[in-house]
Amino acid sequence: MTIKISIDCMGGDHGPSVTIPAALSFLNSEPEAELILVGLQDDVRAELKKHKADSHPRLSILHASEVVTMDDPIEIALRRKKDSSMRVAIELVKDGKAQACVSAGNTGALMAVSRYVLKTMAGVDRPAICSILPNQKNGPTYMLDLGANVDCEPHHLHQFAIMGSVLVSAMEGIKRPTIGLLNVGTEEIKGNEVVKATAKLLREDHERGSLNFFGNVEGNDIFKGTTDIVVCDGFVGNVTLKAVEGLGRFVKGALTTEFKRTPLTMLAALLGKGALKKFSNTFNPSRYNGASLLGLRGLVFKSHGGADAYSYEWAIKRAFDAAKYNVQEQLSAMITELMPRTPDPEVPGITHS
Amino acid sequence: MTIKISIDCMGGDHGPSVTIPAALSFLNSEPEAELILVGLQDDVRAELKKHKADSHPRLSILHASEVVTMDDPIEIALRRKKDSSMRVAIELVKDGKAQACVSAGNTGALMAVSRYVLKTMAGVDRPAICSILPNQKNGPTYMLDLGANVDCEPHHLHQFAIMGSVLVSAMEGIKRPTIGLLNVGTEEIKGNEVVKATAKLLREDHERGSLNFFGNVEGNDIFKGTTDIVVCDGFVGNVTLKAVEGLGRFVKGALTTEFKRTPLTMLAALLGKGALKKFSNTFNPSRYNGASLLGLRGLVFKSHGGADAYSYEWAIKRAFDAAKYNVQEQLSAMITELMPRTPDPEVPGITHS
Structure with missing residues (x-):
C-alpha cells in the first residue's frame, strides 16, 4: 500500500x-x-x-x-x-x-x-507539539507540549497525556506506554494547582485502565527514561527543551575546543574518533527530528x-x-x-x- | 575583620x-x-x-x-x-x-x-532560591527561583529580579547586571500572562534606571550567558535545572562508556586525559555549589x-x-x-x- x-x-x-x-x-x-x-x-x-x-x-x-x-x-x-x-x-x-x-x-x-x-x-481543545528526546535507556522519551500552549488548564494537560499515549503506542508499538507528569517533585502534594488537578484526572484514568499514569516525574526523569511520555504545559516544555538544546551545544563546543588544544589531545581525538562519534550519535538531534502537531x-x-x-x-x-x-x-x-x-x-x- | x-x-x-x-x-x-x-x-x-x-x-x-x-x-x-x-x-x-x-x-x-x-x-513577599550555572562566556549565569515558589504572580518575579540583581552585583562586582526574563520567545508579545505582566514591571524599572532589564530570554540563553541573571518562577526553574542536570549526568555517563569500550579508546582517553578533565571542569557542578536563599x-x-x-x-x-x-x-x-x-x-x- x-x-x-x-x-x-x-x-x-x-x-x-x-x-x-x-x-x-x-x-x-x-x-x-x-x-x-x-x-x-x-x-x-x-x-x-x-x-x-x-x-x-x-x-x-x-x-x-x-x-x-x-x-x-x-x-x-x-x-x-x-x-x-x-x-x-x-x-x-x-x-x-x-x-x-x-x-x-x-x-x-x-x-x-x-x-x-x-x-x-x-x-x-488545543493541539500540542510533541517531540522526542534521547534517554539513558537508549530509547526515546516523548515530551509534550513543547510550546503551542503557554497557559494551560488541567483538562488541556489531560488531553496532551491522551494524545501522547496514542502516539507512543502507535509509533513505538508499546501497548500501555507510561505517562509522567512533569513536576518539581514526585510526591502527590508537590506542584502548582494546575499540575495537582491534572494528576487527579490522570489517576482516575489510570484506575479505570484507560491510561497508564506513572505519576509525577522531575526534570532529570526525561533523560533517565523513567516514563515513555512526559507531559507539561507549553511554557515549561519550550523552556526546558531549549535549555537542554543549549547545554547540548555548549557541551559539544567545549569538547571540540579541548580536543583541539594541543597535538597530544588532537592525537587522542584521532584515536578516540570512534568513541567520540558514538558519543555524539547518542545525542544527535538528527535522529530525533520530526515533532508531531497532535x-x-x-x-x-x-x-x-x-x-x-x-x-x-x-x-x-x-x-x-x-x-x-x-x-x-x-x-x-x-x-x-x-x-x-x-x-x-x-x-x-x-x-x- | x-x-x-x-x-x-x-x-x-x-x-x-x-x-x-x-x-x-x-x-x-x-x-x-x-x-x-x-x-x-x-x-x-x-x-x-x-x-x-x-x-x-x-x-x-x-x-x-x-x-x-x-x-x-x-x-x-x-x-x-x-x-x-x-x-x-x-x-x-x-x-x-x-x-x-x-x-x-x-x-x-x-x-x-x-x-x-x-x-x-x-x-x-516570598524568598527565592538562586543558583549559578556555567555559560559559554566562561562566566556564571545566576538563575532564580529554582523551586521555592511554584505559583508566582508578576510582583513575585519582579522581586526575584531585584534580589538577583543585588546578589550578582555584590558577588561578581558587576555594577548593573543584566536581567533576562525566561520565556518561550524573545518578542514582547510572547509568553503567558504572568510573564508578560512581569516584563512590564521590569521595563518600568529599566526606564527609571533602577534595574538593567535585557528583555525576554529563552532556555538556551542560560548557557549562552546572554544575561547575568535569568528570572523565572520556581516551577519552571526547578524543572529546567533538573533537566539540565539530568542531561549532564547522561552525557558524562555516555562519554565514560564510549571511552572504556576498547583498548584503543582507552588509550585515547589516557592521551586525552587533560582535555577530558578540562572539559569536565567546565561543567563541574562542584564549582557552582551553594545556592542562595534570598x-x-x-x-x-x-x-x-x-x-x-x-x-x-x-x-x-x-x-x-x-x-x-x-x-x-x-x-x-x-x-x-x-x-x-x-x-x-x-x-x-x-x-x-
Whole structure:
C-alpha cells in the first residue's frame, strides 16, 4: 500500500537544497512512500535536476507561488500568503491527497495554518507539539507540549497525556506506554494547582485502565527514561527543551575546543574518533527530528528549521510511520472514548478556576 | 575583620564526613573566616579527630541534639526537631552570632526553617532560591527561583529580579547586571500572562534606571550567558535545572562508556586525559555549589545534598563572600528603594488579576 506524504519544500533555513535530497533519499529507502513536493516549481525542478532525479514514478511536484519565511509573523502566514508551500502542503492532507505533511517552516506559522486549514479534532481543545528526546535507556522519551500552549488548564494537560499515549503506542508499538507528569517533585502534594488537578484526572484514568499514569516525574526523569511520555504545559516544555538544546551545544563546543588544544589531545581525538562519534550519535538531534502537531484533523510533522538533509529525512520518516500506523484514527478513537470527561464549558469547575 | 559562618554539619547525604573536611580546608585557605560547627558534638569531635584538628583558634563546636534527615517532611523539621543542627545553625544567624549559614539539608526543610526562624525581609513577599550555572562566556549565569515558589504572580518575579540583581552585583562586582526574563520567545508579545505582566514591571524599572532589564530570554540563553541573571518562577526553574542536570549526568555517563569500550579508546582517553578533565571542569557542578536563599532576614546557603567535601567548600566560600560583600545590607537598601512599587494588598491591581 502506498502512503502519500506532502513536503513543504520551501520551509526551513535551507529550503529545497535540504528538503529535496532528503525526499529523494527517503523515496529510495521506502518503496511504499509516494511524495508530493510542494513549492516554487522552478526551484524544485532545478534542485531535482542537480540530483539527476527529474522524474521518479513516486514523486510529483505541486506548484505553490508563495513562501512563508522563518520570520513571517503568524498573521502574514495565515492571511496574506494563501498560496504558500506550507499551506498548500497542509491542504493536501485536508483534501485526502496526502496522509501526512512535513514542514521545516516556523513553528508558530505552521501550527496556526494547520489549525486553520485542518481544524482541531473533536474532543481536543488545543493541539500540542510533541517531540522526542534521547534517554539513558537508549530509547526515546516523548515530551509534550513543547510550546503551542503557554497557559494551560488541567483538562488541556489531560488531553496532551491522551494524545501522547496514542502516539507512543502507535509509533513505538508499546501497548500501555507510561505517562509522567512533569513536576518539581514526585510526591502527590508537590506542584502548582494546575499540575495537582491534572494528576487527579490522570489517576482516575489510570484506575479505570484507560491510561497508564506513572505519576509525577522531575526534570532529570526525561533523560533517565523513567516514563515513555512526559507531559507539561507549553511554557515549561519550550523552556526546558531549549535549555537542554543549549547545554547540548555548549557541551559539544567545549569538547571540540579541548580536543583541539594541543597535538597530544588532537592525537587522542584521532584515536578516540570512534568513541567520540558514538558519543555524539547518542545525542544527535538528527535522529530525533520530526515533532508531531497532535490534535488536528490530519497529520502534520515539523522539522527543525536548521535541519540538514539527513535530519530532515528523519522527519519525513516519522510522518510516514505515523500515517502507516494509523495514528490519526487511533487518536480519534481514544479521544472519543475519553471524551465525556472534557469539562462542560457552561459549568465552571475546578479546571476553570 | 573576621566573618563567622555557621555550618549545619549533619545536613546532606554524608554529614560530618563531608562537611568537616570541607570546613577545615576552607579555614586554612581563608584567614578571615571563623566557623561554628553545629551538630551532634560526639560525631563532630570524632570527625575532627580523624583530621587531627581537635582544636583550631577559628573553629568552635555548638552541640545540637537532633538531625533533620533528607526525607524528613517539612512539618517534622519545623515542629518536632527544634534542636536540629539545621535550626540551631540558622538561629546563630538570627542572633547575630554568625553572618551566614550553610546547610546541605533538604531544600524544603531548609527554606521552611529559615523562613520561620529568620522571617522574610520587609518588602519581599516570598524568598527565592538562586543558583549559578556555567555559560559559554566562561562566566556564571545566576538563575532564580529554582523551586521555592511554584505559583508566582508578576510582583513575585519582579522581586526575584531585584534580589538577583543585588546578589550578582555584590558577588561578581558587576555594577548593573543584566536581567533576562525566561520565556518561550524573545518578542514582547510572547509568553503567558504572568510573564508578560512581569516584563512590564521590569521595563518600568529599566526606564527609571533602577534595574538593567535585557528583555525576554529563552532556555538556551542560560548557557549562552546572554544575561547575568535569568528570572523565572520556581516551577519552571526547578524543572529546567533538573533537566539540565539530568542531561549532564547522561552525557558524562555516555562519554565514560564510549571511552572504556576498547583498548584503543582507552588509550585515547589516557592521551586525552587533560582535555577530558578540562572539559569536565567546565561543567563541574562542584564549582557552582551553594545556592542562595534570598529574601530572608539573614544569609542562608544551600549545598547540594550529595556534595563531596570539595564541592561543599564552594558553598561555604559563597556564604563567606556574600557576608563579606554585604549582600544582606545591599538587598535591604535596594528592596526599600523599590518598595513603593509593591502592590498594596488592599487595592487589587493587574498583578493580582
